[in-house]
Amino acid sequence: MASASVRDVAAAAGVSVGTVSNVLNRPEKVTPGTLGRVQEAIERLGFVRNDAARQLRGGRSRSIGLIVLNAGNPFFADLARGAEERAAEAGLSVLVGNSDENATREAAYLDLFEQQRVRGVLISPLGDTGPQLQRLRGRGIPSVLVDRQTENSTFSSVAVDDVAGGYLAVSHLVAGGRSRIAFVGGPLVLRQVADRLEGGYRAAAERGSATLEVIETGSLTVTEGRAVGERIRALPPSERPDGIFAANDLLAMGLLQALNMSGDVTVPRDIGLIGYDDIAFASAAVVPLSSIKQPSALIGYTAVDLLLQESDGGDAFEHGQIVFQPELVPRESTATGA
Amino acid sequence: MASASVRDVAAAAGVSVGTVSNVLNRPEKVTPGTLGRVQEAIERLGFVRNDAARQLRGGRSRSIGLIVLNAGNPFFADLARGAEERAAEAGLSVLVGNSDENATREAAYLDLFEQQRVRGVLISPLGDTGPQLQRLRGRGIPSVLVDRQTENSTFSSVAVDDVAGGYLAVSHLVAGGRSRIAFVGGPLVLRQVADRLEGGYRAAAERGSATLEVIETGSLTVTEGRAVGERIRALPPSERPDGIFAANDLLAMGLLQALNMSGDVTVPRDIGLIGYDDIAFASAAVVPLSSIKQPSALIGYTAVDLLLQESDGGDAFEHGQIVFQPELVPRESTATGA
DNA sequence: CCGCGAGAATGAATCGATTCATTCCGCCGC
């Protein structure tokens, strides 16, 4: 009952194990007659290669690891899809781990991937994972940072210019006549969040008229957004912002829900709201949500591409820092009366 | 440079490989002194177990596979989270594959999992995967069907009573005074879809006044929903349904977008709309979406639980068919003028 | 008829962790 091994197949077909392996990996080196007999035996015995043995001998696995901040965020689902596509082209598969913005979980996945000797790791890092990644590198496992620029040119990275994105977002709000801007997002240790904020500051500074206040959140979820929205709604009009830049669409949708719950404060009449990522649901929101669009699938695709280059490229390889430009997608949530 | 192996660690610590293995797996059988020395060597050499070798010898891997219909659907993200949670409790990890409602991809993932000799497979099957799953079973890889009931008691399954859910949905529409109901969903080979429709039929039949028309779609996505919405909006009022039951929330959100785009037809005034799954975005939709709620994370958690029972349970194991009950979550999209 | 070379097939060695039958060691009781 135990699964058949190459040895069993060899016996059944009356050839040696070496030949079976050739049939599997270099069929052109095998005589048609022999090839047929072996294939028939494989079929008959229901033989399926054991990946563990393969990898043990070969030294490298056939999968790459991907660690995302939040699997529930469609942005990452799209990114994963792109990564998977490029990996499939190379005959590899992608293992997705969800760190849930939790350093412990992130470390656990890195450990897991290290044990599995994955071909490489794509990671949307939480905090400072440098040391861990260096360590993987030492073991021959390259990594690519996704959705995160890095000053550190010892790693490849694929990201979107978050500072530019933040700038776009706040500029758009200000251009619409909003001047008391609030940035909602966090934790600020997330580089993406910090950069978006940075861009926002620049835009606000440029137009002297606008102020930018920061409301830091514990995570980037709908629930968190809703909580902040409740608080804002309860503020007296004078202290209330008239423009909100949310660090991602999940937060923005939560904010929207809470703000428009009662009629006293509404988006976009009293508050202009813009999110980030332009997830598919953004346009279907209570009030269609303005957002900053990122080429999510392309990021994943490109990241795997870089990874493969590094993995195969040998010494000649140069780490690449790829930066895409974000794009403003204005919708009703930032519409002005005019 | 090459990674250190147990052999290296053994040499460094002046013990045998067997002892190193004991330190790793049964530390209590090792003298404190020896244990310390070995651990120090492990630390110093940066030794990390090679999972492939472990699995090759042990025969079974430390991960379980999960195949979902659509990774972009938050319902599956939640389900995966639940699965992951239970797996982690057992020291296992979950590999997520996205079939994207595509039989070829589904088969490819099953092959991959078979090669990896995963501990078991959780699958939200597309069509008839019975034979493939039987085959895995023959190799000692049990599977559990998720989000899908099965008449076939040779497999365990965890699902929600979709017929009941469909019944709830259509009853709710009819109770709100809607009588020309359209069911939007597909492909109908998806059991979940067929069952929801079946439930809808029952509800319609029960209230003789209502008619139920089926608009079959190619997939369960926002885009597809939008397309159908456009078509419905273009219909003359007399042919237009006054209630729509969408097979999932993604479709529903797409429909909503398209329908409410211009002011002539609106939800819920002209058409009552209800979705399925109650994803987090449903309540943040243009018009908060009524839906049928499923305990998504619990489904995943329970499925892994069943899987582990089957995997460890030996002969005494009985396949369980667990069915949860869905719940109606009425929101504004089905509100009636009254 | 013999020798040679190209191509096909062989099978022992290998990867690294785990297992388990065996050996080793120290100590207690008689």
Added chain:
DNA sequence: GCGGCGGAATGAATCGATTCATTCTCGCGG
């Protein structure tokens, strides 16, 4: 002082696919 006992440590064997140096087989030219 010695037999015996139990706990600790040992290391050869094992899992299954792959590799590669070696052997085998033919066909053809001389």
